[in-house]
Amino acid sequence: MLHNLLAGIPVMLLCLLLQGVFVTVCLRQYVRIREAHAGRISQWMNMVLLSTAMLLMLIGNFVQIGIWAALFMMIGEFDDYATAVYHSGVNFATLGYGDMVMSPPWRLLGPMEAANGILMFGVSTAVMTAAVMDVIKHTVQSLEKRAGR
Template sequence: MLLVLLTGMPVILCNMLLQSLVSVWCIRFYIKHFHQREGMLVGVLALFGIIIIVLMGNLLQIMLWGILFLWLGEFSNLQEAVYHSGVNFATLGYGDIVMSAKWKLLGPLEAVNGALMIGLSGASMLAVLQHHIRKQVGKIN
């Protein structure tokens, strides 16, 4: 179990760093392109842009786990490793592919990581939406 933690923690830390960068990138993107603009279309485009940014960040994190699984020899090709990683990261848990007994605890570790990172992604989207709503309400009052 210690080996699994020592193997998975660097990936979790990389994902936390990546998610932090993505979150800051979302804020900078919003401020640069949409902060001073108003209207429904502006809100839709801002939210759409943030969704694309966080989705790319989440996909990169899934790819990192997939690369780890491939490197550990659990899968013969990257596509299968990334598929398994995506199922873990999204906490779907299909169970159609199971890793060896030595490394299968990496699955729940990735699921916890994914739940936290997807939650933070949702928070980034919600922050943009809330800011846009406050601007619209302020315009009404």
């Protein structure tokens, strides 16, 4: 069990760090675009902003799945990277298909990745919710300004 923790915890910490980077980049770009077009953002621009936020967070999650897959390859659990990525994606998304299982000495890595994945999807959801709430707020303000004219 200790070897699982020694292999998995550094990967979890790396994923947490990467998620922080993706959240920061996503929110900074969102705010930069919002401020650059202050007061004149169309519905299309709102859709682009929301889609960009979703895409960046999704890419962040895919990168983390790839990192876990690399760990699985390093410890010799899978023969090819595509299989390791598939298994990693199933774990990260907490699907738990069970069509592939890791060897008994490394099985604890699956639940560790699942815990990491559910946390990262929660963070991604929070970022996207914040973006949606911001779009709603600005849309309501814009409608109120028009109605007040």
